[in-house]
Amino acid sequence: MRAQFETSRLKNLVAIVFPLSILMIGYMNFGTAAEPADQTDSSIVDLSLMVGTDYPCTWPQGAPYFQMNHYKRIGPGSTYNSDVLTIDQNTGTQIDFPPHSLSRPGSNRPNASPYGSHFGDKIKAWQFGGEACVIDIRQLLDKAPNGFSPLVRVEHIKAWEKKHRELGKGDVVLLSSGYSDKYYMRLPEGRAFIADPLERKRTAWPDPDPGCMEYIAQKGVHHIVVDSPSMGPMPNLAEPVHIAGLKYGAIFTEGATGLGQLPATGTFYWCSGPRHTMAPCGEARALAVTNPQLANFLIAATRKKQVAELTVVATANLPLMWPGHRIGEHRQAYYVVDVYHADLIDVKFHTRIFDSNSTTHLVPPTFALPAPGFDNNSYAPEVRVWLAEYEKKYGPRGTSNMTTEKVPLSHTCGWARVIDVSGLVGTTDHASWPASPEITTAQIQNYEKQHGELKTGQIVLFHSGHVDQTYRPKSDACMVDPLAGKSEGWPAPGPEVIMYLKKRGIRCVATDAPSLGGVDAKRAMFTYWALGSLEMVGVEFLTNLNDIPEKAYFIFAPIKIQGCHGGPGRAMIYY
Numbered sequence: 155m156r157a158q159f160e161t162s163r164l165k166n167l168v169a170i171v172f173p174l175s176i177l178m179i180g181y182m183n184f185g186t187a188a189e190p191a192d193q194t195d196s197s198i199v200d201l202s203l204m205v206g207t208d209y210p211c212t213w214p215q216g217a218p219y220f221q222m223n224h225y226k227r228i229g230p231g232s233t234y235n236s237d238v239l240t241i242d243q244n245t246g247t248q249i250d251f252p253p254h255s256l257s258r259p260g261s262n263r264p265n266a267s268p269y270g271s272h273f274g275d276k277i278k279a280w281q282f283g284g285e286a287c288v289i290d291i292r293q294l295l296d297k298a299p300n301g302f303s304p305l306v307r308v309e310h311i312k313a314w315e316k317k318h319r320e321l322g323k324g325d326v327v328l329l330s331s332g333y334s335d336k337y338y339m340r341l342p343e344g345r346a347f348i349a350d351p352l353e354r355k356r357t358a359w360p361d362p363d364p365g366c367m368e369y370i371a372q373k374g375v376h377h378i379v380v381d382s383p384s385m386g387p388m389p390n391l392a393e394p395v396h397i398a399g400l401k402y403g404a405i406f407t408e409g410a411t412g413l414g415q416l417p418a419t420g421t422f423y424w425c426s427g428p429r430h431t432m433a434p435c436g437e438a439r440a441l442a443v444t445n446p447q448l449a450n451f452l453i454a455a456t457r458k459k460q461v462a463e464l465t466v467v468a469t470a471n472l473p474l475m476w477p478g479h480r481i482g483e484h485r486q487a488y489y490v491v492d493v494y495h496a497d498l499i500d501v502k503f504h505t506r507i508f509d510s511n512s513t514t515h516l517v518p519p520t521f522a523l524p525a526p527g528f529d530n531n532s533y534a535p536e537v538r539v540w541l542a543e544y545e546k547k548y549g550p551r552g553t554s555n556m557t558t559e560k561v562p563l564s565h566t567c568g569w570a571r572v573i574d575v576s577g578l579v580g581t582t583d584h585a586s587w588p589a590s591p592e593i594t595t596a597q598i599q600n601y602e603k604q605h606g607e608l609k610t611g612q613i614v615l616f617h618s619g620h621v622d623q624t625y626r627p628k629s630d631a632c633m634v635d636p637l638a639g640k641s642e643g644w645p646a647p648g649p650e651v652i653m654y655l656k657k658r659g660i661r662c663v664a665t666d667a668p669s670l671g672g673v674d675a676k677r678a679m680f681t682y683w684a685l686g687s688l689e690m691v692g693v694e695f696l697t698n699l700n701d702i703p704e705k706a707y708f709i710f711a712p713i714k715i716q717g718c719h720g721g722p723g724r725a726m727i728y729y
Contacts, residue, residue: 197445198563201410201425203338205246205437206716210344213383215352218242218493218505222718226485228524229532233679235520235719237510238486242493243436243503246714249425250385250406251277253434255396257499264498269403274433275468279726280461281376281405283709284326285453286423286442288416289314291331294360301354303387306362308369318418323374324457326423330413331360334381338411348383358388367398379407379423379440410440422449422456424709426724428513431469434501439711439723441563452707455728464666464696464708464725466625468506468513473625473632475512476668479588479675485509510558510720516712517670517692518561519554520719522682526553540676544683548649552687558721559714565661565691568613570708570727572699573601576619578645588636590643590672595654605704610659613708617699620644620667625697636673646672649684656688664693664710664725696725703729 205211205220212220218240226236252269259268289311294304306329315321337346351358359382362370370378378385378399385399385406386392399406407425427438443449455461468474470488478484486509494503511521530541545551578591593616602608624632636643644667655663663670663685670685670692671678685692693710706729712721 197443197448198567199412199415199442199444200563200714201412201440201442202247202438202714203334203409203411204559204714204716205241208340209716210338210341210347210349211246212242213244214349217244218491220245222715224717224719228528230534233533233537234522234682236485237719238507239510239715239718239722240505240507241437241713242505243430243433245437247407247409247411247425247438247440248435249274249427249438250396250400250408250435251433252400252403252405253499253501255393255400255499257501261500263500265397265401267401269400270499272403273431274436275429275431277405278459279463280456280459282426282724282726283422283424283452283456283461283728284324284377285419286328286416286421287314287318287321287325288328288330288413288418290414291329291360292414295331295333295336296357298357300356301351301358301389303358303391304360305387306360306366308366311366311369314418321370321373321375323376325375326377326379327370327375328379328410328413328416328423329360329362329381330416331381332414333359334409334411335414351388359383361385361387361391362395363387363391364394364398367395371399371402371404376402376404377407378404379410379413379425381410381413382408384408407438407440416442416444420446420449422452424711426711426726427713428722429465429467429724430504430506431467432502434503437713439713441567441711448707452728455707460729462698462702462727462729464698464727465514466621466695466697468508471627473629473634474508476509477634477637479637479673485511488512508722510715510718510722511694513722514693514695514725516558516561516566516710516721516723517682517685517694518558518719518721519556519686519689519691521686522679523552523554523686525555528553537679540679544649544680548653548680548684550687551683554686554689556689557716558712558718559716561691561712563711564611566613566693566710566712568611568662568708570615570702570706571605571608571612572615572617572702573598574617575645576617579618580642582642587639587641588643588673590636590646590674590677592672592677593645593647593651595650598651598654608655608658608660612660613662613664614655614660615664615696615699615708616645616647616666618645618665618667619700621695621697622666622700633668643673644668646670646678647681648677649680652681652684652688652690656690660690662691662693664696664708666696666699667694669694693725702727705729
């Protein structure tokens, strides 16, 4: 919510509503955890807006536009596809944290609060999920004069409580108006989503009034979700509504979509995004789990705060940028651009520029696979030799059009199987560097003998401890030194392991290392070709994989970016 921009344009409020979309932070609920559902049936529903340059995904007044530059293309100069993302924190489905409208504690500024220091990177993992309490407000859609929002009142909430149950601590309230379902379209029709209401050409989105927000938040509901562009009723109630909820430590999802397909209670809602440092709000991905057994398990884990953060913090002085195997092969560095400073509360709002395969991120098949029709002679001579060797040994490399937005969330969420490969650290000969210790099929089979066979739909997470030990400000130990042969590389699976996991029904392989490919360029290429050709995906740059219980559920969801060849997101474990 770009409170600040709206403020300067719509009335002098200090932080009025801002852009669009969604994010969520759920809270805990009370109930007993049921046995986990079938491994392949997680019934995950995507509730996120598409982010793309032809969608109204950024606030149309003064905010930076979303941009994606496909600067690394498979061909003579690159063996991989990758993108530079320029993404404002109020883009698409998004989430607001308390510092969006609250000052830091002890600042002697207006709205100073203990929650004023709870930026996005500080929010506890358990706050992002919880039981969805879906309140149907579709009767309000389009029921106001042009430029004004139909208001959700306390009586709407009390009527829902009378019919279902009283709201309480840990519930996630979803206000389902159908607004984004109806008006979020490709441009120019998509102007109806935000631009036309701002120009008073049509009715604005339904939103709660300050009294309604106060009623919900004071009950202990710490996450409130709307399917409108902002938690800010037009034309001038955005800031009072934000403060009414954020002062209780609540967070907001804005720009959710598809809420009407959920039942009134009983599903698990989750929303989060990249773990940007000092973010008062941020781009996000929202989802719901409708399978009753699995939803109950996740809701119960949330209530008990049995949720672990697996996502690295993203900031400019940490080793997020892939430095490349050779000079001139690095990827886009991570930059933070200060777009707006809210003077009254002393908070900066940012746009970030970074590579789509940095921070904790998805690896879709199109990261390493070219599109159909690609001429293999377009590769550099060295890579053509690699390809001939790969195909002779493993079969056709394949092609793909599966970019990030086409990867089902059921591929990146599932029951976790953490395989400890830290014993491989220190097993390579210094003379062989740059080299990564290779995870073998025999190690996977040994794990299965001890812990049971891998099953279809589970997520395999390789735990080496590399990121935990080397992810430090201005550190070369994480990637620069291993790639240069100054230290040993991180453990990584070879193509044989990927093919074995595919036979077991595994669709997603994750690691707490910077990459699944390791530091040897050819061997890494083989691993990624195998992943892509088998329509498997990866999640890289995890942290904190130690001490995860046997029974635990992994959730990762990348930002839903159209045509993206990577995908920043957030990863968590529920146990």
